[in-house]
Amino acid sequence: MTAFPFTAIVGQDEMKTAMVLTAVDPGIGGVLVFGDRGTGKSTAVRALSALLPPLEMVAGCPVNSARAEDVPDWADVPSPQVIQAPTPVVDLPLGVTEDRVTGALDIERALTRGEKAFEPGLLARANRGYLYIDEINLLEDHIVDLLLDVAQSGENVVEREGLSIRHPARFVLVGSGNPEEGELRPQLLDRFGLSVEVASPQTIEDRVAVIRRRDAFDRDRAAFLASCSVEEADLRDRIVAGRQRLATTESSDAALRDCAALCIALGSDGLRGELTLLRAARALAAFEGDGEVTRDHLRRVAPMALRHRLRRDPLDEAGSSTRVVRTVEDVLA
Known part of the structure; x- marks a missing residue:
């Protein structure tokens, strides 16, 4: 499904700036976005993926390895070939099981072939990309603990059902939520590099602009995307240039x-x-x-x-x- 263009989001400048900064330097540590419902939190995260420069990765590698020699031993990649692919943006839904997050025994292969194989989870898919959690303040505690461990180490470790698997899991964590539905645990809150607050537009002009743009997008997506293509390309180029300048930017x-x-x-x-x-x-x-x-x-x-x-x-x-x-x-x- 085509995402709403990032540059077409009305207002919410602080949120957009925070997202862009993590694209320039993923090492900042992710973004937490708290605010009212319907303020563009999820829209901004999904729109960001279109602005991220493509990654070099091995085709078919479950952890998005950049080089053939980095492909895990357990991955079934018969002829590694490096390609350019979009930066992954993976959703972690509420109610997700631990097996779905970390990966587990591939039951189908175990039953049909009698082989003990690993089925990668969401952490593998998000490696070198973004992991997005909507309503993060409602996430179950045991999943929060798991994410804290992985965020600290940059590695996912699975020791169960006779499996002993390790693979890299470095990603930019983006969470969004409504503060009325509960606070975030301090341990997880501290893992976010940036935190922004968003609110509904307070002027008639801004609200009309939101309605007009969203209606135009829903009525003719191709035409609306084309009208934003120049701004999107310009922002994408600025992000790429910022990444290139980052190493030479001085801090006195x-x-x-x-x-x-x-x-x-x-x-x-x-x-x-x-x-x-x-x-x-x-x-x-x-x-x-x-x-x-x-x-x-x-x-x-x-x-x-x-x-x-x-x-x-x-x-x-x-x-x-x-x-x-x-x-x-x-x-x-």
Whole structure:
């Protein structure tokens, strides 16, 4: 099914920026999107796949290996051939079983041929791509624990039913949810590099624009996609160029000190906040063609990199986003 174009999404600039930054630097650590129903959360994730540059991978490899020598021993790939294929974007549905996520014994081959073979799961399909979880705050605890282990190690380990399988499982985790339906476990929340908040458009003009574009897309998808093709191609080219510039984008000692000062002022736990803030600012600089991280880049990415890392302050009724913006203005004044 054809996805709605990313560039045609009205508003939601912070969410779109966060998605683009993970495309420029997948090492940022994923995006968590919380907001009202019907605000384009799922639409943005599925639209992003059309903007991602293709990957070189071995045809038929269940874990999307880049080279023939990286294909796992258990994979049945008789004549490895490297091809270009779209970056995988895999949905992890609610109620999914652990076997479906990690992989399990191939029952059909076991019964028909008497062979003990491994049937890969969703983690294998998502390797080198994106794993998307809608309503992530409703995910069962044992699946959350499993994802935490894999996100930490970058490897999926299956030890059951006489199988002993290991394969790479490195992906950008994208989750979306409605805060009214429950909070996310702190351990999983901390695994996301960026966190954004989305809301329904508050002006008549924006709402009319949403309705007009969605109606045009539903009535004639081919024509609507064609009308967005130039903007989509331009954004895709900018993402590719940003990836190429990323390694040469500089981060001065002053920028590092700003990152540390912000996180100390906010009281964020650990050092993951500083590291994510720096990576996100560098990705933004590379995307925009700037050779060095500046305070402007830090200001713009600080809310999405830090708002979900703050300790609760019972004496401060301001939301986390307001606290970050206020602290950024104080520290980087």
